[in-house]
Amino acid sequence: MNPELLTPGGANVRAVHDAFHGDLLEVSMGPHHPSTHGVFRMIVTLDGERIVKLKPVFGYLHRNHEKLGETVSYLGSMPYTDRLDYLSAMTNNWAYAIAVEKLAGQPVPERAEYVRVILAELTRLLNHTCLAGFLMQDCGCSGTPLMYAFREREKILDLFESLSGSRMMCNYQRFGGCRVDPTPAWVDATRTLVGNYGAFLDEFEALLTGNEIIMARTQGVGVLSAALAINAGVTGPMLRATGVASDLRKSDAYGVYPRFQFRVPLGAHGDVYDRYMVRVLEMRESIRILEQALAGLPGGPIMDPKAKLRGFRPKAGEAYGRIEGPKGEIGFYLVSDGGPNPLRYRVRPPSFINLTVLEDMCLGQTVADAVIILGSVDIVLGEVDR
């Protein structure tokens, strides 16, 4: 066998030419496929049931987000960031606001920092709950876990809606604060939700975490090594499931995160089950952060009184703002020439970069496993294709 033709993936993987083999089967999954979480396409080459090659095809949802960001004003891009990762609009808003605030040297009042943390952690709850539901649907439990997840999602969305006016596309953060001040009633409602969320997680976990079928289906599937994850730039729960302690909330200490007590859950095997477990444990930590933030929420202005909304023109320069989003490091890189629009606007999309290791995780697995491996990456095509 020609060693140059060997593909990574261990002994059970055969060499593949790009040209079509007589005894290999090429299957195109997507762009319309219920398990691809949107319009994503995988061209999978199969040897029997085993995957010997996987070619992802992107771009079915390329909405020229970055180009549009250069043609509208700084504030005008804020609603577009909602539509990047449409399950976690609040964290996208925050990352973008941080980038612009860095560019303009804009301080943020303390109350706004607390509200941002509360909203980001609510978003994390929402995102991870939905992801667990979708992942279980990919495993074949169609319906029940997703129904439970969406029931909780509606409760969080009601909070978002009463605060920002929109369920999904919140467009809530501003440069130097937040758009509206949460009322005491809203804070109370959030407190109730956070107080009940632990019970929901207990119920959810009682159904799923120790479930024998789910363990058999997900353990040892789609293993990602820590070295490869670091080399590929994987971030977020995907990276932590491989056992690498990396969390921007700890290492960057942005916002008021240093004031809160929380742990960073780590996996040990880097398989699908660990990725699920890390997310569930992260939700428990999010509840702790939320409890502390709600207890310590200070008064004061929500918006820096000197912040300039109209005619906003930061001085020439560049800035990169990033936060720990639910899917990983979401960052915005902005170059300003002193005008009202960014000269260059670039998004660091966590799920796109996490997706680059998909083939490495899928090689040697069965085609049914590819579905749950993709589900465990937690992609949102709005962010992957932008």
Place this chain on the structure above:
Amino acid sequence: MSDAPTPPPSPAHQPASLPAITDAERAELRRHGILLTSLQELYTWGNSHSVWPLNFGLACCAIEMIAASMAKFDIARFGSEVFRPSPRQADLLIVSGTVTKKMAPQVVRLWNQMPEPKYCIAMGACAISGGPFKQGYNVLKGIDRFIPVDIYIPGCPPRPEALLHGLVQLQEKIKGFTIKGPDAPRHLQKADAGEYPVPEFGARDLEPPHNPAVWSAPTLVRAEKS
């Protein structure tokens, strides 16, 4: 069957010799356990209450489509909870999100693969017109340029209630169809194309940029200066 639609068939399709039965007479008969209906009523009634959507999400709006099928909004109340993964089993294409130029041929292909009778809902600003991304170079400015759209649901994203409302509107529309004549649905008309041309990506853009049979550029009428 007790809630079969009551409007009598329009007189144009009644044989001339039979006088049309009045609503009062029908109600009287129904009280005696006799249900009078026409094939047309039965057909549209059955059609309208079992609209099975295609399990097909495009972008953000798809999340609200999923939310509409979940416990809180429960699209099952309207007979449409059976999301089919295969276009061969689906009646309704919900275009739920941004259609890019790379995706447009696949959407038209899916539409061609669905068996008649089939309906299309354009959900959200993007599917209707390109929405917030209309200025971009890669976004189709409305799916109605290639396939016939029955119901438009504005919003970015439309709330799940809006989708349910759109579905009810579609059911009303189906109930208004006749089996023959000018009110017949598209697929029962002789002039129906059946297959819609799938656009190809040409040198610079989709070719053709729209299907002239279903869409033509609106003519601008300038207001007279008074």
